[in-house]
Amino acid sequence: xKLPKFxxxxxxxxxxxxxxxxxxxxxxSVPQRSLGGKTPEWVGTLPESLQGITALLGLDNVVGxxxxxxxxxxxxxxxxxSTLSQYxxxxxxxxxxxxxxxxxxxIRIDVSPDDFEPLVQAAGFRLAAxxxxxxxxxxxRIGYWGNFLLHVGLVTAVFFTxxxxxxxxxxxxxxxxxxxxxxxxxNVQEIRGVMSRQGKLPHTVVLxxxxxxxxxxxxxxxxxxxxxxxxxxGGEPRRVDVAxxxxxxxxxxxxxxxxxxxxxxxxxxxxARGETGQIRFYLPYPLRRDGxxxxxxxxxxxxxxxxxxFYADRERASMTLNQSPLTLRLFQGKALLGEATLPPNEKTxxxxxxxxxxxxxxxxxxxxxxxxxxxxxxxxxxxxxAGVLSSxxxxxxxxxxxxxxxSLLVQHVARRFALFYREEFDEIIQKVAKTEDV
Amino acid sequence: xxxxxxxxxxxHWGAVVIYVVATIMVAVxxxxxxxxxxxxxxxxxxxxxxxxxxxLIIWWRMVGHGPYIDRFEVLSSNAWVLLLxxxxxxxxxxxxxxxxIVVLPTxxxxxxxxxxxxPEMKTLPPTFRSVWLVLHxxxxxIAFSAIIIAFxxxxxxxxxxxxxxxxxxxxxxxxxxxxxxxxxxxxFGFTFWAIGMLAGSIWAYxxxxxxxxxxxxxxxxxxxxxxxxxYLHLRRFFxxxxxxxxxxxxxxFLLTLVSLxxxxxxxxxxxAEYFK
Numbered sequence: 001x002k003l004p005k006f007x008x009x010x011x012x013x014x015x016x017x018x019x020x021x022x023x024x025x026x027x028x029s030v031p032q033r034s035l036g037g038k039t040p041e042w043v044g045t046l047p048e049s050l051q052g053i054t055a056l057l058g059l060d061n062v063v064g065x066x067x068x069x070x071x072x073x074x075x076x077x078x079x080x081x082s083t084l085s086q087y088x089x090x091x092x093x094x095x096x097x098x099x100x101x102x103x104x105x106x107i108r109i110d111v112s113p114d115d116f117e118p119l120v121q122a123a124g125f126r127l128a129a130x131x132x133x134x135x136x137x138x139x140x141r142i143g144y145w146g147n148f149l150l151h152v153g154l155v156t157a158v159f160f161t162x163x164x165x166x167x168x169x170x171x172x173x174x175x176x177x178x179x180x181x182x183x184x185x186x187n188v189q190e191i192r193g194v195m196s197r198q199g200k201l202p203h204t205v206v207l208x209x210x211x212x213x214x215x216x217x218x219x220x221x222x223x224x225x226x227x228x229x230x231x232x233x234g235g236e237p238r239r240v241d242v243a244x245x246x247x248x249x250x251x252x253x254x255x256x257x258x259x260x261x262x263x264x265x266x267x268x269x270x271x272a273r274g275e276t277g278q279i280r281f282y283l284p285y286p287l288r289r290d291g292x293x294x295x296x297x298x299x300x301x302x303x304x305x306x307x308x309x310f311y312a313d314r315e316r317a318s319m320t321l322n323q324s325p326l327t328l329r330l331f332q333g334k335a336l337l338g339e340a341t342l343p344p345n346e347k348t349x350x351x352x353x354x355x356x357x358x359x360x361x362x363x364x365x366x367x368x369x370x371x372x373x374x375x376x377x378x379x380x381x382x383x384x385x386a387g388v389l390s391s392x393x394x395x396x397x398x399x400x401x402x403x404x405x406x407s408l409l410v411q412h413v414a415r416r417f418a419l420f421y422r423e424e425f426d427e428i429i430q431k432v433a434k435t436e437d438v
Numbered sequence: 439x440x441x442x443x444x445x446x447x448x449x450h451w452g453a454v455v456i457y458v459v460a461t462i463m464v465a466v467x468x469x470x471x472x473x474x475x476x477x478x479x480x481x482x483x484x485x486x487x488x489x490x491x492x493x494l495i496i497w498w499r500m501v502g503h504g505p506y507i508d509r510f511e512v513l514s515s516n517a518w519v520l521l522l523x524x525x526x527x528x529x530x531x532x533x534x535x536x537x538x539i540v541v542l543p544t545x546x547x548x549x550x551x552x553x554x555x556x557p558e559m560k561t562l563p564p565t566f567r568s569v570w571l572v573l574h575x576x577x578x579x580i581a582f583s584a585i586i587i588a589f590x591x592x593x594x595x596x597x598x599x600x601x602x603x604x605x606x607x608x609x610x611x612x613x614x615x616x617x618x619x620x621x622x623x624x625x626f627g628f629t630f631w632a633i634g635m636l637a638g639s640i641w642a643y644x645x646x647x648x649x650x651x652x653x654x655x656x657x658x659x660x661x662x663x664x665x666x667x668x669y670l671h672l673r674r675f676f677x678x679x680x681x682x683x684x685x686x687x688x689x690x691f692l693l694t695l696v697s698l699x700x701x702x703x704x705x706x707x708x709x710a711e712y713f714k
Binding site: 216217223256369382417419420 | 562563564567568614615619621625629632633639640646649
């Protein structure tokens with residue numbers, strides 16, 4: 001069997017579709033590697049030999065695996081061949097001339113072909129083919145291209161999905177004001193596709209400024225970040241401004257401002273035994289002037305749960321940040337051990353600990369997306385819809401005229417909804433009758 | 439033009455009155471076989487549409503964004519798009535005028551419902567600034583209009599089959615014709631719904647860097663679209679038609695209502711500001 005025939009055979013296409021569907025079903029029902037590339041827990045519970053097989057088959061990252069890319073590539077090849085044959089078939093259909101023999105549903109009218117032509121043309125039908133005393137008029141020729149367009153759309157969408165699968169590279173990072181953040185796989189959440197070497201990360205990034213603006217009703221109006229990226233050690237920083245709904249390009253990456261933002265509080269703890277430790281406590285920004293931003297975390301190395309809150313404005317009169325103190329509560333299990341509101345840089349007792357607020361800064365999440373192919377996928381879907389629209393909404397209709405013993409046998413053909421378009425044919429026939437009367 | 443709540447609500451009530459008058463003229467004309475009265479009824483709805491459109495534009499200027507957040511503006515603009523789409527559709531499909539007795543009352547009921555929801559000036563979240571959002575919403579509104587027309591034909595089918603609506607027999611197509619109209623407009627609705635979802639995905643990708651995140655509104659929208667797809671598939675390849683196809687479309691229509699007007703109320707999502 002020739003390769004094109006094999007690739008477009010029904011059994012091959014169904015097998016490929018089934019395999020892709022099963023793979024996607026598996027990927028959506030079994031936990032996969034998340035942003036950050038962390039291996040899901042279930043892999044760790046498997047015996048070592050099975051873990052090896054899992055890694056080899058990429059069962060914890062199905063969409064990013066090589067075999068999935070091969071399946072998609074084969075499907076794309078099959079669709080491409082099918083599209084080419086659609087093109088030839090449509091061209092042949094447009095030029096084809098029906099047989100000389102008139103079907104039974106044809107209507108006999110006593111009018112010359114030249115007198116009949118202006119009537120069908122006035123109704124929007126154009127001559128598509130003629131010869132051997134047969135004329136074929138078509139209305140909405142574009143409708144015949146609908147299937148071809150749909151196929152082109154599928155080919156485009158699948159091709160760019162393949163590009164997406166191969167080049168997927170998304171990086172989520174949490175930046176804290178004025179701090180230089182080194183971007184390495186260890187300290188950002190990153191997900192990569194099959195071509196894992198693609199898209200080198202910038203060396204560092206600094207969040208120079210974060211600017212939230214609010215409407216009078218406390219809702220967020222605008223959130224922007226002023227970022228400085230350096231490409232390599234010692235390199236010149238390059239400013240990149242992003243805002244919600246206003247992404248920027250940096251090298252191969254699109255830089256997005258995420259929704260999440262707030263204040264990061266650097267706290268220094270000291271236990272009764274004099275042991276010290278520092279933590280960074282991220283709290284989301286309050287949603288209302290009279291509401292607080294809440295957060296909690298387990299103190300590292302202890303079983304203490306730290307809960308914190310702060311208001312945007314000390315007086316709770318505005319959403320603009322204004323000397324708002326941080327209030328902390330320390331729990332062990334459900335027992336409240338202590339509560340304190342922290343003045344800056346002063347050691348304050350908090351249950352069995354003492355705590356000092358070293359500084360507070362803005363924090364926000366920034367997404368880098370170096371994946372390719374999204375625009376192509378959208379274009380593919382747009383072409384699919386254009387195909388559906390042209391074949392469904394612009395249904396091609398034909399009037400076939402056959403000369404027979406000095407009169408005409410006319411036939412109306414509609415690929416779909418024949419009944420729906422019957423009236424337009426009846427109107428033409430009525431006009432013929434009027435012409436005859438005159 | 440500087441607007442006020444009183445002006446906008448006054449204009450909307452004015453439009454409701456005109457729509458009610460147009461509905462009465464169309465209904466009386468259709469039931470008592472007076473084609474001229476039907477024609478005048480449709481003509482009478484045009485000034486209402488213009489007035490209604492003016493009210494929406496004034497509201498748009500007042501709130502500083504399109505009619506896609508507050509319940510009042512969503513319902514009002516849905517009604518406006520429905521009526522405009524209906525009047526435009528009647529040009530290539532004159533038989534569609536028979537659905538005027540469903541479309542016109544739906545339009546004024548939607549506007550009145552919106553007015554009863556107490557219009558509020560809502561602020562726009564920063565992620566809602568995108569031309570793709572505008573396209574996303576426009577296509578959903580067109581889809582909703584096509585679905586209402588298809589629903590009207592499905593209802594007609596079920597009623598005519600039971601020997602009702604005899605007075606409308608002159609203006610309605612025959613039973614198979616009603617069935618095909620319903621099928622065609624369901625197809626339009628399905629297609630525009632798909633375009634709306636695509637535009638929404640592009641908007642999401644532009645705003646958040648992700649084109650789909652399974653929030654409840656998205657999920658229900660996808661489910662509704664899939665059920666429409668099943669309906670069309672059953673009709674095209676399994677020869678479903680008539681009674682059972684009409685009943686299935688009624689289910690599709692109910693799903694549409696759930697998807698567009700109920701799911702935004704249940705959960706917080708990226709559509710959280712919509713229709714609250």
